[in-house]
Each structure stands twice: as C-alpha cells, then as structure tokens.
Amino acid sequence: MKALIILAIFATVGGIFFQYSRNKDLKKLFIALLTFAVIVSLAVVGNLTRQIMPIYLAHIMLIIVAWGGLIVYLVRERYYWWIIFSPVVTVGLFLLLELLTGSGHEIG
Numbered sequence: 001m002k003a004l005i006i007l008a009i010f011a012t013v014g015g016i017f018f019q020y021s022r023n024k025d026l027k028k029l030f031i032a033l034l035t036f037a038v039i040v041s042l043a044v045v046g047n048l049t050r051q052i053m054p055i056y057l058a059h060i061m062l063i064i065v066a067w068g069g070l071i072v073y074l075v076r077e078r079y080y081w082w083i084i085f086s087p088v089v090t091v092g093l094f095l096l097l098e099l100l101t102g103s104g105h106e107i108g
Helices: 001-024 024-051 054-077 086-101
Strands: none
Touching: 001 024, 001 054, 024 054, 024 086, 054 086
16 A cells, blocks of 8 residues: 555656646646645644544545546646645634543643
C-alpha cells in the first residue's frame, strides 16, 4: 500500500511537469505544485484524527477527492478550491471535538 502511495505521488509530480513541458504555463505549474503541497500537508496533518476512526476515514476519502480535484485542474484547467480544501473540514471537526470533550489524557 505504501508503494502505491509513493507511486501515486511520483505520478502526480510527473504529470504536473509533463503538463508544464507541453504548455510552458508557469502560473499553472506554481498553482499545481502549491496545491499538491497543500494536499500532502493535509494528509500528514490528518494523522491526528486517527483517534476517532469515522473522522479519519472521512479525512482519507476527502484527501482522495482533493487529489482528484488536482487532476481535474491539470486536465481541464478548472480549479475547484472547495474540493481541494475539503479535508480541512475533518481536521476542524476533530479539533472542535477535542476542544469540547477533551482528549481523555488529563491528569485526574
């Protein structure tokens, strides 16, 4: 599974640079690379939601959808920001639940 994830990362970066070599559009290259960095960062930050499995699974699904949003941007040049930044919702929900209920690790 990890090899598949690494292969998908390399394929996405390769696709971004392939699009740049065809179009020579520097703005699209920077937007795609920045969006890719945001998606990978959200995937790493999403590991904090592992304590609550339904939120974690929703986060993983939204990361996959955001990755698809990046691919749509590369192919059709339509930037759906609300799809790409949708994993922020699960991280925010997790932090809100932690604020309301606590982590359960307090010293009694």
